[in-house]
Amino acid sequence: MNANRLKLLGILLLVATALVPVFAHSRFILHMFTLIFFYIALSSAWNIPVFGGKMSLGHAAFFGLGGYTAAILYVKYAVSPWIGLAAAVLVALIGGAVMTLPLIRLRGPFFTLASIAFAEALRMIAIDWRSMTNGSVGLNIPFRPGFAQLTFQSGMPFFYISLLLAVVVVVIAHKIRYSALGYHLQASASNDEAAQALGVNTKKAHFIAFLWSSGLSGLIGAFYVFFIYVVEPNLIFSLTLFSLQPALNGIIGGIGTIWGPVIGAIVMTPLGEYLRFYLGTIQQGLNYVVYGVVLIVTVNFIPGGIISLIKLKVLKSKGASGSVIKTKEAA
Amino acid sequence: MELIVQVLVSGLLIGGVYALISIGLNLIFGVVRIINFAHGDFLMVAMYAAFWLHILAGADPYLSALIVLPGLFLFGMLVQRVIVQPIQEASANMQIFATVALSLILQNLALIFWKGDFRTVQMPYAMLTFDVMHIIVSVSRLIAFLVALASILLLFAFLKYTFTGKALRAIVEDNTVARMMGIKVERLYLLAFGLGAAFTGLGGILLIPFSAVYPTVGAPFTLLAFIVVVLGGMGSMGGTFSAGLFIGVVEAFGGTFVSPALKEAIYFGIFILVLLVRPQGIFGKGKGTEEIGLK
Numbered sequence: 001m002n003a004n005r006l007k008l009l010g011i012l013l014l015v016a017t018a019l020v021p022v023f024a025h026s027r028f029i030l031h032m033f034t035l036i037f038f039y040i041a042l043s044s045a046w047n048i049p050v051f052g053g054k055m056s057l058g059h060a061a062f063f064g065l066g067g068y069t070a071a072i073l074y075v076k077y078a079v080s081p082w083i084g085l086a087a088a089v090l091v092a093l094i095g096g097a098v099m100t101l102p103l104i105r106l107r108g109p110f111f112t113l114a115s116i117a118f119a120e121a122l123r124m125i126a127i128d129w130r131s132m133t134n135g136s137v138g139l140n141i142p143f144r145p146g147f148a149q150l151t152f153q154s155g156m157p158f159f160y161i162s163l164l165l166a167v168v169v170v171v172i173a174h175k176i177r178y179s180a181l182g183y184h185l186q187a188s189a190s191n192d193e194a195a196q197a198l199g200v201n202t203k204k205a206h207f208i209a210f211l212w213s214s215g216l217s218g219l220i221g222a223f224y225v226f227f228i229y230v231v232e233p234n235l236i237f238s239l240t241l242f243s244l245q246p247a248l249n250g251i252i253g254g255i256g257t258i259w260g261p262v263i264g265a266i267v268m269t270p271l272g273e274y275l276r277f278y279l280g281t282i283q284q285g286l287n288y289v290v291y292g293v294v295l296i297v298t299v300n301f302i303p304g305g306i307i308s309l310i311k312l313k314v315l316k317s318k319g320a321s322g323s324v325i326k327t328k329e330a331a
Numbered sequence: 332m333e334l335i336v337q338v339l340v341s342g343l344l345i346g347g348v349y350a351l352i353s354i355g356l357n358l359i360f361g362v363v364r365i366i367n368f369a370h371g372d373f374l375m376v377a378m379y380a381a382f383w384l385h386i387l388a389g390a391d392p393y394l395s396a397l398i399v400l401p402g403l404f405l406f407g408m409l410v411q412r413v414i415v416q417p418i419q420e421a422s423a424n425m426q427i428f429a430t431v432a433l434s435l436i437l438q439n440l441a442l443i444f445w446k447g448d449f450r451t452v453q454m455p456y457a458m459l460t461f462d463v464m465h466i467i468v469s470v471s472r473l474i475a476f477l478v479a480l481a482s483i484l485l486l487f488a489f490l491k492y493t494f495t496g497k498a499l500r501a502i503v504e505d506n507t508v509a510r511m512m513g514i515k516v517e518r519l520y521l522l523a524f525g526l527g528a529a530f531t532g533l534g535g536i537l538l539i540p541f542s543a544v545y546p547t548v549g550a551p552f553t554l555l556a557f558i559v560v561v562l563g564g565m566g567s568m569g570g571t572f573s574a575g576l577f578i579g580v581v582e583a584f585g586g587t588f589v590s591p592a593l594k595e596a597i598y599f600g601i602f603i604l605v606l607l608v609r610p611q612g613i614f615g616k617g618k619g620t621e622e623i624g625l626k
Binding site: 053055057102103106108109110112113114116117118120121124125127128239240244247251255284285286287288289291292293295296298299300303 | 366368414417418421423424425426427428429431432433434435436438439440442443446447546550551554557558561590592593594596598599600602603606
């Protein structure tokens with residue numbers, strides 16, 4: 001399979017996915033696909049700073065900032081959700097800058113830890129700031145279907161909105177990865193001192209990567225709130241749902257690659273929903289136990305994630321031609 | 332004025348327990364060089380163990396330490412052997428995820444078995460207080476502080492005067508050289524992890540008479556212990572102790588004069604402040620900070 005064929009295959013898959021609502025009318029299936037698309041988008045946005053080796057476990061912060069901004073503007077000030085989306089991006093960008101500026105020089109676990117703390121602090125503030133956020137009860141998006149209200153009777157519009165969102169974020173991540181910024185990030189990840197010695201402003205690269213990542217996460221969060229009609233602190237700032245889950249998708253799919261988070265989201269979202277709904281009624285929390293086990297197995301046995309297995313397979317079937325690996329990595 | 336002294340006393344008392352938990356983390360961190368994101372969950376496990384020993388066997392929480400602490404010691408060794416050792420040479424990011432996964436598993440196993448309810452041990456002495464010059468001191472909190480202090484001193488003595496303790500300190504200083512000197516590093520990793528878990532477990536035992544246990548009770552403690560360790564200087568036990576007391580006091584004042592709900596926000600503020608002003612920690616030299624990612 002050469003690069004062109006892969007591209008064709010990708011486009012065909014995308015078209016086939018886009019046609020799903022035509023054939024499948026079940027609300028459940030649409031919901032599942034929408035959820036997968038949201039997670040593809042969020043995991044890919046999370047992945048952008050990972051090109052530079054910065055792994056955040058606090059992306060719920062930006063997701064939640066975006067969600068709260070759009071919801072508060074709409075519910076409390078009757079601002080159109082479409083304007084709210086722009087405001088959500090702006091606030092998430094500010095959040096990204098506030099978090100990243102002091103933390104940018106931290107590496108590895110300390111950065112990760114500080115990012116958790118940041119998201120948790122925001123969750124606490126959202127619970128405490130009752131006049132604005134309505135505390136832990138949260139805010140409900142009134143159900144007034146209509147394009148202007150970003151609220152819809154059927155599940156179809158959000159299917160396409162989230163699909164578009166996923167495509168946009170993946171394309172942006174791809175563009176970043178193969179831009180000067182992407183190479184600066186990768187240089188910093190493999191050897192920060194050497195990159196700096198060669199004149200790369202690695203701090204700036206990390207900062208910009210984080211702005212992209214946080215801004216996109218804020219946008220996704222704002223859409224998500226209108227998808228589920230509610231914003232509450234323990235949901236939207238949830239450590240497991242929106243900080244750990246995107247990271248988990250990235251690791252299990254293949255860390256630091258473009259397609260890893262996509263594959264991870266496609267595999268893990270249905271698995272998680274299945275465990276939650278079919279077994280979750282009996283055992284709350286079982287899905288996370290399974291996630292944890294999958295994660296430990298991945299880290300120990302396939303640190304490159306699912307994508308590394310696929311690459312291996314392609315390599316074997318194609319008789320070990322080096323170019324296959326190259327194109328796969330470039331894809 | 333009385334209020335300030337009262338808050339100061341409560342802060343110091345709880346700070347002793349924080350120091351104990353953080354020293355457990357620092358021991359694991361300093362010796363094994365791994366960031367244990369499941370640290371607070373060890374505390375949760377110990378609290379549940381004490382709770383169930385009390386409910387099912389009628390054991391006094393303090394007495395249950397006789398079973399819970401060896402149990403946690405073994406559990407810590409098991410974690411080191413099964414989860415940490417295979418990824419000891421892996422990248423820091425992979426190590427994070429192994430312990431994050433452990434935390435996820437422990438918290439959710441607790442949720443599966445015991446639901447999300449807040450459970451408390453009702454002991455007759457839990458509400459006992461006494462009065463010193465109009466300052467009210469809770470007996471169980473005083474016990475917590477004194478036991479924490481005593482066990483920290485015991486650990487100091489162990490590290491300072493026994494051969495094994497010296498070997499542990501040698502690993503903290505430089506594990507390559509320690510290995511060359513014939514120290515069985517892997518075996519001491521097991522010991523350090525076991526001890527770290529047991530210290531944290533003791534923290535749980537001391538907390539259970541006056542705090543509820545629930546599946547995610549440990550999560551804030553992971554964060555707290557890290558902040559204490561960073562503040563006190565990594566690998567510095569004395570620094571960790573002072574930093575633990577300090578955080579206890581700050582939290583008490585924040586809780587009284589700002590808002591108890593903003594605990595985490597206050598932690599985060601302190602964390603950022605320390606990292607900005609003195610990343611090598613306030614009290615310690617901060618050995619090993621370079622390789623772990625602080626610079």
